[in-house]
Amino acid sequence: MDFETYFASELDSVREDGRYRVFTDIKRHRGKFPHATRFIGEETQAVTVWCSNDYLGMGQHPKVLEAMHSSLDECGAGAGGTRNISGTNHYHVELEAELADLHGKESALLFTSGYVSNWAGLGTLAAKIPGCVVFSDSLNHASMIEGIRHSRAPYKVWKHNDVEDLDRMLSEFGPEVPKLVAFESVYSMDGDIAPIAEILDVCEKHGAMSYIDEVHAVGLYGQHGGGIAEREGLMDRITVIEGTLGKAFGVMGGYIAASRNLVDFVRSFASGFIFSTALPPAVAAGAAASIRHLKNSDAERELQQERVKQVRRKLDMLGIPHLDNPSHIIPVMVGDAKKCKMISDWLMDNHGIYVQPINYPTVPVGTERLRLTPSPVHDDGDIDRLVNALSEIWSQCELARMSAAA
Numbered sequence: 001m002d003f004e005t006y007f008a009s010e011l012d013s014v015r016e017d018g019r020y021r022v023f024t025d026i027k028r029h030r031g032k033f034p035h036a037t038r039f040i041g042e043e044t045q046a047v048t049v050w051c052s053n054d055y056l057g058m059g060q061h062p063k064v065l066e067a068m069h070s071s072l073d074e075c076g077a078g079a080g081g082t083r084n085i086s087g088t089n090h091y092h093v094e095l096e097a098e099l100a101d102l103h104g105k106e107s108a109l110l111f112t113s114g115y116v117s118n119w120a121g122l123g124t125l126a127a128k129i130p131g132c133v134v135f136s137d138s139l140n141h142a143s144m145i146e147g148i149r150h151s152r153a154p155y156k157v158w159k160h161n162d163v164e165d166l167d168r169m170l171s172e173f174g175p176e177v178p179k180l181v182a183f184e185s186v187y188s189m190d191g192d193i194a195p196i197a198e199i200l201d202v203c204e205k206h207g208a209m210s211y212i213d214e215v216h217a218v219g220l221y222g223q224h225g226g227g228i229a230e231r232e233g234l235m236d237r238i239t240v241i242e243g244t245l246g247k248a249f250g251v252m253g254g255y256i257a258a259s260r261n262l263v264d265f266v267r268s269f270a271s272g273f274i275f276s277t278a279l280p281p282a283v284a285a286g287a288a289a290s291i292r293h294l295k296n297s298d299a300e301r302e303l304q305q306e307r308v309k310q311v312r313r314k315l316d317m318l319g320i321p322h323l324d325n326p327s328h329i330i331p332v333m334v335g336d337a338k339k340c341k342m343i344s345d346w347l348m349d350n351h352g353i354y355v356q357p358i359n360y361p362t363v364p365v366g367t368e369r370l371r372l373t374p375s376p377v378h379d380d381g382d383i384d385r386l387v388n389a390l391s392e393i394w395s396q397c398e399l400a401r402m403s404a405a406a
Contacts, residue, residue: 018338071285114244117254121273122147191329219248319401337356
């Protein structure tokens with residue numbers, strides 16, 4: 001087989017479909033986010049980032065940076081290897097204590113990313129519990145799907161956020177069958193929120209464990225930033241809460257929080273934990289500082305929510321179609337992969353507005369979109385430039401508009 005020809009042919013097909021992913025070369029600047037510098041060969045361009053998952057700008061927060069600098073000076077750069085061989089740095093211990101407290105759980109366990117925490121957490125539980133059957137929401141993230149598949153446990157996929165469908169599926173298995181229900185709180189592409197209380201009612205009815213992915217909610221919702229489950233007073237009813245340190249907390253890493261025995265079980269059997277180099281101490285210190293700050297400050301959350309409302313209101317006034325949802329994610333709907341990529345390129349080249357096109361397989365064909373994530377560090381001028389540029393390109397492309405809000 002001519003491997004190089006095959007690779008080139010497959011890449012050409014992706015380009016022809018408008019689905020080829022281009023990684024934008026940018027540099028964020030301390031204290032100036034969402035403004036950044038784009039590199040195009042030997043040239044540069046000032047850009048405003050509108051698609052970051054650093055939802056609250058905590059990657060720039062002075063407390064986070066100070067904690068990371070201090071830890072770097074104190075401990076050096078890396079963790080030295082895996083935690084079971086090279087030792088658990090004290091900053092890991094402190095961070096896991098903060099996470100357990102954040103979610104009202106007995107214990108927490110760190111991973112190198114949210115993807116790994118789902119892959120290892122779900123994969124280990126489903127694989128090691130004898131006879132376990134997994135029930136997965138149809139729109140669960142790839143990391144959850146991969147963890148379930150890796151476990152080789154039998155699984156059922158229930159209709160997205162459809163509690164009756166979940167109840168029906170669980171009813172097909174007797175009380176002697178171990179069951180694990182996996183779902184998310186905020187779904188990152190449509191921005192909708194799961195009916196958590198109703199899902200937990202069904203889980204408890206059938207004696208099923210519940211596993212919730214709160215990666216797009218931690219830091220953003222709840223009195224202390226514990227996520228949607230904290231906001232709705234449901235954390236104590238959930239078996240496993242999974243989250244990330246790489247979005248609203250502004251650093252990197254993933255985690256699970258649960259009972260002491262469950263966490264120790266995953267720690268003892270999850271290859272994704274046992275054989276992975278631990279997070280650098282500076283990263284752990286920065287994440288802990290971010291969590292501590294957001295446990296006691298609503299200012300960032302409140303301003304972000306106001307910015308989201310402001311963007312939605314202005315898009316409505318100009319008739320720019322976007323999905324209505326109760327979260328902080330604003331999907332601007334284009335519905336065509338090539339046009340979505342073209343609009344993204346045009347916004348960058350002509351206005352320095354950076355927003356990535358979201359195409360298949362991340363979203364179904366025909367639902368291509370621009371995913372906007374307003375933050376407290378976007379100002380009125382940033383918002384006006386964004387919506388005016390979108391209105392201009394919408395007219396140029398003769399795209400359909402919604403009826404303008406009254």
